[in-house]
Amino acid sequence: MKLTREGIKKDKAEFLAKGYQLPTFDYEAVAAKTYANPTWIHFGAGNIFRAFQANVVQTLLNEGVLDTGLIAAEGYDYEIIEKSNRPHDNLSLLATLKSNNTVEKTVVGSITESLILDSQNEKEYSRLKEIFANPSLQMASFTITEKGYSLVDGKGDLLPAIQEDYKSGPVAPMSYLGKVVSLLYTRYEAGALPLAMVSMDNCSHNGDKLYAAVLAFATVWVENKLCHEGFLAYVKDSSKVSFPWSMIDKITPRPDQKVEEMLLADGLEELEPVITSKNTYIAPFVNAEECEYLVIEDAFPNGHPALEKGGIIFTARETVDKVEKMKVCTCLNPLHTALAVYGCLLGYTLISDEMKNPVLKKMVEIIGYKEGLPVVVNPGIIDPKKFIDEVVNIRIPNPFLPDTPQRIATDTSQKLAIRFGETIKAYEKSSELNTADLKLIPLVFAGWLRYLMAVDDKGNSFTPSSDPLLATATPYVAGYKLDASPKDLSGLDKLLANEKIFGVNLLEIGMADLVKQYFAELSSGIGAVEKTLEKYVLH
Numbered sequence: 001m002k003l004t005r006e007g008i009k010k011d012k013a014e015f016l017a018k019g020y021q022l023p024t025f026d027y028e029a030v031a032a033k034t035y036a037n038p039t040w041i042h043f044g045a046g047n048i049f050r051a052f053q054a055n056v057v058q059t060l061l062n063e064g065v066l067d068t069g070l071i072a073a074e075g076y077d078y079e080i081i082e083k084s085n086r087p088h089d090n091l092s093l094l095a096t097l098k099s100n101n102t103v104e105k106t107v108v109g110s111i112t113e114s115l116i117l118d119s120q121n122e123k124e125y126s127r128l129k130e131i132f133a134n135p136s137l138q139m140a141s142f143t144i145t146e147k148g149y150s151l152v153d154g155k156g157d158l159l160p161a162i163q164e165d166y167k168s169g170p171v172a173p174m175s176y177l178g179k180v181v182s183l184l185y186t187r188y189e190a191g192a193l194p195l196a197m198v199s200m201d202n203c204s205h206n207g208d209k210l211y212a213a214v215l216a217f218a219t220v221w222v223e224n225k226l227c228h229e230g231f232l233a234y235v236k237d238s239s240k241v242s243f244p245w246s247m248i249d250k251i252t253p254r255p256d257q258k259v260e261e262m263l264l265a266d267g268l269e270e271l272e273p274v275i276t277s278k279n280t281y282i283a284p285f286v287n288a289e290e291c292e293y294l295v296i297e298d299a300f301p302n303g304h305p306a307l308e309k310g311g312i313i314f315t316a317r318e319t320v321d322k323v324e325k326m327k328v329c330t331c332l333n334p335l336h337t338a339l340a341v342y343g344c345l346l347g348y349t350l351i352s353d354e355m356k357n358p359v360l361k362k363m364v365e366i367i368g369y370k371e372g373l374p375v376v377v378n379p380g381i382i383d384p385k386k387f388i389d390e391v392v393n394i395r396i397p398n399p400f401l402p403d404t405p406q407r408i409a410t411d412t413s414q415k416l417a418i419r420f421g422e423t424i425k426a427y428e429k430s431s432e433l434n435t436a437d438l439k440l441i442p443l444v445f446a447g448w449l450r451y452l453m454a455v456d457d458k459g460n461s462f463t464p465s466s467d468p469l470l471a472t473a474t475p476y477v478a479g480y481k482l483d484a485s486p487k488d489l490s491g492l493d494k495l496l497a498n499e500k501i502f503g504v505n506l507l508e509i510g511m512a513d514l515v516k517q518y519f520a521e522l523s524s525g526i527g528a529v530e531k532t533l534e535k536y537v538l539h
Helices: 005-010 012-017 027-036 047-062 079-088 122-132 160-168 176-189 206-223 230-236 257-265 317-331 333-345 358-375 384-395 412-429 440-452 470-477 489-496 512-522 528-537
Strands: 040-043 070-074 092-097 103-108 111-116 139-142 195-199 246-249 285-289 293-297 313-315
Touching (some): 070 079, 079 111, 176 195, 176 206, 206 230, 317 333, 317 358, 317 384, 333 358, 333 384, 333 412, 333 528, 358 528, 440 470, 440 489, 440 528, 470 489
Parallel strands (some): 040 070, 139 195
Antiparallel strands (some): 092 103, 246 293
16 A cells, blocks of 8 residues: 555555545546646645645545645755655645544545745746746745744844845745745736735744745845835735734644554555655654644635635634633643643653643643633633643543653743743732732742753753753752752742743742742652642642
8 A cells, every 4th residue: 555646546445444534536626726726835834734734625625615725835845845745646644643542544635736945946936936926826824933934043143045035136035935025026026916925833923923024025125126116015015915813723743653653554655754854854644633723814815715614713813812822821831831841850751641640630720720711811712611621631631642741841931931921910910810829830930940950850860851041040950959958049039030931020929939939849859849749739
């Protein structure tokens, strides 16, 4: 059994006998119509896109709701297209890992064309320009990570490729964003045709980040007389080009070896993951959880495919913002971070295993239901309590999801302010709630301080996950040891007053003393983390 168009045609009976769901739409007709009248092109077609958006489109193609498929483009690592997409005829295998210990296997075939975003490759770039010049195109979407929208380096200096593109203009740009803006300029030259530029990356107000980057290019190119002056007005006119906000939520961990072994046991061939020269890890299969949310601001000047019939929600910008805050500040991300910090300290390597520990399970339930839910911003379209129910009972405990506390602990210093600080601020503003009633959010902060000691609860050293402030924060705990002797904790005050890390000045709001008390108990000896959690979570 091979994952190619010919393979699934030849071995269709075997695929079906082994429980695979296959595309049922007329591929040749859809591919021809997509080529002639494309509606949706996506840049950065990685795991979440293949597991979520591409699968939604396939369902709608199977049902006859849609008659055009997807075009995938890659601008960072061309080998993804050359070594993964094209050898498998743009097919991928989706293994949906369900919480009831079953796996749903789907061959996803809604991508009908894959292209390399390379301005030096005349054939590929000409085709991309042809797509952008076509009046039928409704949206260009992106999952290129938050970093992908940045024009500057860590010091705030323009990246070299951006600098060069600013000077040379839209003819043959070298940077990813330069090439995207160049294609948008092609659409402007074709008659200032309307288009939605939709970031689907998991970052706050993602549409604004994409807009800022496109606007910067358009401004410089017009100022330097490298393109028509009307291009800047086109980019600024939301009735022509829109940059909707979106919120996406679906856990798609790195392709797992156990899933690969299961697929190989079915008789599938050539599933070996590829590591490209740019160190991208790609496989022809994706493993993902069953739960998924995509909420998009309904701002599409050229219309959009009927994705709402596949569960994608189109709504107002304010509602997208509320959904994002609900997820990031209360209902999912804070619970993940709490489990990440304490999972590393207690020696866990799977988030799902942590939920088998009644103390850790109750900890996240209290943080979500008791401390977070009273201040959650209800978006109206998704019920916050039901969302937490799903997170606590289905998503995080899913034994098939190979997600680790070590992965989620990455960049914790960048997450605490949003994931917990916003809740504290809401308590501070409320006339009905008392910040002093928050008991477990301070315990997470204390757990992070204990984590910075890089010694687990058994006294073994571990390597903390990467974090831009690790070198800055670690010295604050360097003088403390795992013992029960009285500790002078005043050395922590400067760190606890850092609003950029915690979202608020913990000294000013009166939470610092509780955090320090917890930290003293957590670091009082071997096994103190487990004892402290039991003391404050169970009583």
